Structures are given as C-alpha cells and as structure tokens.
Amino acid sequence: MKPDRQFPVLPTPQFKPSRNISFVTIRFSSELEHNLLRSSCVHDECNELIIVDNSANVHFDHLTQAIIHGVDKARHDLVAVVHEDVHLVDGWQQCLEQSLMQLEESDPDWGLVGAVGWDNQKQVKGHWSDPHQYGNTFAENASPFAEVVRLDEQILIFRRNSGVVFDPDLPSIHNIGRDLSEQLRSRGRKTYAINAPTTHKMLDGNGTPILSAGDSSKIVDRGSLTYQADLACSDDYIAKKWPRWARLAHGAPPSASTMAEPEMRPPLVLLARGGSGSRLLSQLALDCGVFLGEDLSPSLDTREVIMPFYRALMEKHTCSADWQAAQRFERVKHGALAVQAAAAPGADWGFKLPESLFLLLEIDAAFPSARYVFLSRSSWSTCARRTHMTARVDNHVGRLALKLAYDAAGRSRAHILTDSDPERMAYTTLHQRDLVHRFAATLPSSRFLQLSFEEVVTQPETVLCQMAEWLGRPPVGRNIMDMVNPDRARPAVAMFKDEEIDAMERILLRNSHPAPP
16 A cells, blocks of 8 residues: 655645746646646736646757746746646745745845755755655754755746846756756856745646656656656756766767777668567577677667667757767767677677667768668558557657657647557658668668568568578578568558548558558
8 A cells, every 4th residue: 555645734824925926837748737737826816827838848859948938928027937747735825925035034136946956965955745755854944945056847936037047958858957056156146945845746647646656657757768868968968068067977978089999890780660570670680690789678679779879869859069969979889889899709790779760870970881671561560550669759769759750741740749649650650761761772782681571471581591691691590480470461450440540541642651452
C-alpha cells in the first residue's frame, strides 16, 4: 500500500491580495487541467493567466522560447512562470505577499523567487510537496525566505522591471532556474526560495492522484536514454555559459586530433526504419561475421552507440549554439569507434541503430569509406502493424522525428497532435525512407546494398548469400534461418480502425506506396 502524501496547508486568508500577478504557463499535456487550472488564484479577476500551447513540444523547440512568447503578453509587473503540473493551494497568493513584504524589508531589489531552491552548500530550501517528499525549511525559521544559488523551475517569480531575460538558445526544459540566477547575480541581484508553497505533480493527466514517483509518467521518463540525452545537451550549454556550473558538463567528445585511430576496416552501417524488422538485418550481419558490439539489445541494436547518437541527434536539431551543434560529428565518430575498439584486430565491424537514419551525413563524414545495408519493407506493412518510438510523442526522439517528418511533408506540426498513429507512422516512415534514398543516391553500388524484408523472411538463405557476396566473405553462420517467420511477409493484419488505415493509405498512395495485394 502506498503511503499517504503530505500537502501544504495554509490558514484561511484574512485579506485580499493587493499585487496583481500575470501567471504564465506552457501547456505540454492534459496535466494542466488537473493541476494548475484547479488553483483558484489563477482565475482571480485581478490576475491574468496566459497559456502558451506547446503540447508535446510541437510548436517550440525549447521551453524558454515558449516562456518568452507568454511573458511578452504579460500586463502586470509581477510575473509567475509556473509549470502546468503545479497546484497552488487556497491562500497561496496571500502567503506569497506576506513573504515578499518581509523579503523586501531586507532586500528591496530582489531578482527572482521560487518555492524550492538550493544554497551554496547544496542544501534544499523552500516549502513544497512533490511525489518524492514534503518539505518546509521555513517551519521553524522566523524568516520566510532564504538566499539560494538556483531555483527549481516549477515556479519562477520576478518583476518585469528587474530585467530578467530568458535565453531562447537554452536547450530543452532544464537549467532555467540556474541560468536566471546567474544572470541576476552578474548584475548584483539575488535569488531566493520563499515561503509560497507549491504542490508539484498532484494529479496525472487523467486526474488520478500521484502518490509516489512511480505514479508520474514524467518522473518515470527521467530514466530513459532519450531524456538523459536531452538533459546532457542542456547541462553542457549551461556549463559553458556559466563557469560556476562547469561541473555539470557531460564532456565534449574527443577531437579528431586527440583520438587514437588504429588501422581498421571501415564500418558496416545497418539501416532500417525502426519497427520494420531491423533485428533480421543485424542477424544477417552477424551471420556474415560482422562484429556489432559487445552489448546488443533484444532487437540487436548496438547499445554502445545509443547515447552518443541520441546526443548527436539533439545537438543537430535542437541546439542553437554553433559550438554545440558542431560537436555532433566527433560525437558520432567517437561513439562508433567504441564498437571498433572492442572488435578483434582486423575484424569486420559495424553497428545498427534505427535512429542512425537521421545522422547519415555525420556518419559519412566520420567514416568516408563506410558501407551501408538498408533493409526495406512494404510501407503499408510497416505502418499498419504497430507504432515505433520515432512516431510517438511520448519520448524526446519521437517528438523530434515527428517534427522533421511533418516539416518535410509540408504539413503543419499541429496535426501531429490530432493525426492517428497510422498517419504518424506513414509520415515518419516516408521521411526516413527518403533520407536513406537521398543519401544512397550519392554512393556507388559498392558502398550501398538494399535488401527486402519480404525476401529475407521467404528466402533467408538466398539473401544471406547475397549479402555475404557483396561483403566479399563467406557466411560464418546461418542463425537467420531459425529467426525468420514467413507469416510476417504476408500482408499485415491491421491493428487500427478502418478509418485510420484509410487515412494512412491515402498518405502512402500520394507517395506511390500502395497496399500489398
């Protein structure tokens, strides 16, 4: 049985607030309705609530860009930028005003305040409830404020005349509290945690109480590699911008001049749209004696390249700073060379990760003699079976891949939120296939081989021999024979509604990809 969660409780307000507040929040999900919009103060006629729609991050690449859009509309001097999943209890605004009055007796030029922060000794200060814990460091302290070096971004409160400027180039959703605190400190203004308690992540998107960290999909997502790659980009940016936070840097990849590059064969790069049977492609390579890494996933992805490639993908498409975007080339090279370093001397080696499709130019720059094998599958069959992470908005790579696909198709990103799963699969499949075909057009036949999924499952030995001949070496195994399932080559049994399949078919037909007979 889960323990009861403790929430802030404030006394009944005895006065009407006198400071009008412009609340700015960014809609990412349906958690807005079940948390912030249940706060009475945001509906007070003396205040204003500005909601900027960035559902699934489809409209703005970085949180700061959406915040800037909202703050520019604020009409009050006192602005509270608050996350959608924060609830402010009754009496919150009166509590804030009382705390600000005492703070201004000590520091009338304060720069930024929030509910939770950390001081120079890395000690947490504030008054809050979240799925991890309840805390109130002001409970036995006469002062309702404490100076901190950074704030948690769940709520950031400032006066517009303080000159707070959000950095539009700060990647992702992270480190905004750090950045603003450093910016103000450089101008002689201080940041404080203040007694104005928040309830962070009270209810989920369905209105179900969040009693522990495991109940929150956002907290669970923090363990994913896509989240960690996204966070690393933000940490690296803030570490370079503010020397005080240099320890946050995850490290730039070694430069070409400092990397030891032993004599090696060029890699074999295995390409396939995720969810289209790429595991079979890996097995074909393994049966041809190609080393794909020491740590293979159940789908036979090369785990050694996942994090560096995800980071490179973020750097390529979400990092505005030139120095950061440029790191992707060495990051791809360094990640791939980790596979080569584990291979036997002189062995054929390579890697497989479906998201490599987005980094073909970077891989080519790192390995100009690399060879590529692309496993093609019927677009209809690929899109009608199940979704892949690059066609879903529940992960950072998927949200990025969807925006790239819809931009390439000339379709408004807003449709990402309303299109069905098969439609999203269709647009992303067509985009990823086009990336491969455009790249393949620049290569000689000696460096690019296209195989058919349908032929692999119906004629596995023939395809194995074809690949081995192209590689110039005999097969060393025939495990592919035990892995294939001929039934998978037949037209897929659609998992979706008829009208969704019809919409998917129209997209594919417009691009000359008819359904199988």
